[in-house]
Amino acid sequence: MLAIRWYGKRDLRLEEVREPSIKPGFIKIKVKACGVCGTDLNEYLNGPIFIPTKEPHPLTGKTAPVTIGHEFAGEVVEIGAGVKGFEVGDRVAVFPVIHCGECYFCKRGMENLCVNFGVTGLSEDGGFAEYALVRPYQAYKIPESVSFEEGALVEPLSVGVRAVKKAQLMPGDSVVIIGAGPIGLCVLLVAKASGAGKIIVVEPSKARRKKAEEIGADITINPSGKSVEEVIEEIRGETELGADVSFECVGLNETFKVAVESIRKGGKAVALGVFKCLTSFDAKGLVVGEKSIIGSVSHSADDFCRGISLVASKRVDVRPLITSKVKLEEIVEKGFEELIKNRDKHVKILAAEI
Numbered sequence: 210m211l212a213i214r215w216y217g218k219r220d221l222r223l224e225e226v227r228e229p230s231i232k233p234g235f236i237k238i239k240v241k242a243c244g245v246c247g248t249d250l251n252e253y254l255n256g257p258i259f260i261p262t263k264e265p266h267p268l269t270g271k272t273a274p275v276t277i278g279h280e281f282a283g284e285v286v287e288i289g290a291g292v293k294g295f296e297v298g299d300r301v302a303v304f305p306v307i308h309c310g311e312c313y314f315c316k317r318g319m320e321n322l323c324v325n326f327g328v329t330g331l332s333e334d335g336g337f338a339e340y341a342l343v344r345p346y347q348a349y350k351i352p353e354s355v356s357f358e359e360g361a362l363v364e365p366l367s368v369g370v371r372a373v374k375k376a377q378l379m380p381g382d383s384v385v386i387i388g389a390g391p392i393g394l395c396v397l398l399v400a401k402a403s404g405a406g407k408i409i410v411v412e413p414s415k416a417r418r419k420k421a422e423e424i425g426a427d428i429t430i431n432p433s434g435k436s437v438e439e440v441i442e443e444i445r446g447e448t449e450l451g452a453d454v455s456f457e458c459v460g461l462n463e464t465f466k467v468a469v470e471s472i473r474k475g476g477k478a479v480a481l482g483v484f485k486c487l488t489s490f491d492a493k494g495l496v497v498g499e500k501s502i503i504g505s506v507s508h509s510a511d512d513f514c515r516g517i518s519l520v521a522s523k524r525v526d527v528r529p530l531i532t533s534k535v536k537l538e539e540i541v542e543k544g545f546e547e548l549i550k551n552r553d554k555h556v557k558i559l560a561a562e563i
């Protein structure tokens with residue numbers, strides 16, 4: 210079968226590999242749609258980051274090369290011995306998290322913090338292939354009314370579900386989202402569906418600001434050419450005394466500062482961006498304003514189920530996030546390379562049956 214294999218930085222290869230044979234305790238899926246995530250792109254440009262290259266991953270035993278891709282959906286074609294509750298032909302979205310089930314965090318239901326945390330498509334072969342093997346706890350049935358393409362979008366949507374849940378967003382809360390890439394836009398979709406009040410998006414790319422408006426932002430702010438203080442002032446001017454909740458979806462020092470300093474006293478700043486730098490912000494304002502800073506990473510099975518429910522109930526429409534669909538064999542050139550050249554023109558590029 211065809212697969213896109215990560216060998217190293219800037220080295221993704223379309224290869225003919227052996228189709229995986231079904232194993233006890235696994236389900237074999239014919240992949241129907243798989244999206245390029247910012248994390249995949251980062252592995253391509255700057256990796257290895259999560260992909261194991263020296264030591265095998267403790268739960269999968271796998272080292273590179275790996276078939277990349279963790280945002281995927283498909284059809285069950287074979288069921289391994291011991292697996293119950295699935296039938297050939299089931300349509301599923303894949304929850305890519307792999308966890309040990311035994312560590313301090315897993316025992317307390319915090320699988321996304323598992324000490325051996327892994328991801329199908331990074332820590333073992335994933336979805337940019339014709340077929341993939343997944344564990345039963347990773348396969349979630351999707352109804353006929355949810356397309357495979359929408360199913361592939363459940364994964365990033367669930368990152369948004371977790372962030373909104375961690376914010377304990379209340380109906381009518383004013384929200385500021387900093388960064389309108391796939392993650393910021395997924396937060397926007399979930400915040401809107403959860404009853405947010407005014408939604409403000411800060412984003413330098415014109416195309417992405419337009420996309421944010423199309424899917425529900427009330428106000429967009431272009432931070433280009435403005436100081437951090439000016440951006441904070443603009444947000445505060447659009448809200449009563451600052452936003453109730455902010456979501457940082459970039460990962461820069463200045464955007465973190467905006468996230469913390471643009472919320473009102475008692476407000477919450479949720480950080481999603483994976484920072485490559487240290488950050489500085491008004492810590493005194495944090496204390497005397499009793500603000501909260503909350504980290505949000507990945508998603509849980511609960512977040513994933515809620516993501517499916519939002520899509521299936523049509524409370525959230527993820528389709529506007531799909532900006533291009535290409536064949537699996539084209540995904541390196543028309544997906545990864547295209548995102549490097551024209552990232553701001555795109556949100557989600559999928560390899561899908563077209």
Ligand SMILES: NC(=O)C1=CN([C@@H]2O[C@H](COP(=O)(O)OP(=O)(O)OC[C@H]3O[C@@H](n4cnc5c(N)ncnc54)[C@H](O)[C@@H]3O)[C@@H](O)[C@H]2O)C=CC1
Binds near residue numbers: 391480
């Ligand atoms: N916490 C989590 O579970 C996850 C976090 N991430 C992280 O979330 C962040 C966002 O991911 P993506 O949306 O995929 O990335 P992206 O790079 O596509 O989007 C980031 C957006 O921020 C915008 N931006 C740049 N400078 C800005 C500024 N000064 N003010 C406002 N916006 C600015 C960019 O134009 C871009 O549209 C990344 O750091 C990524 O690593 C990704 C997946 C899961």
Ligand SMILES: CC(=O)[C@H](N)C(=O)O
Binds near residue numbers: 248279508
């Ligand atoms: C697998 C995840 O939790 C996340 N979507 C990521 O890209 O890191």
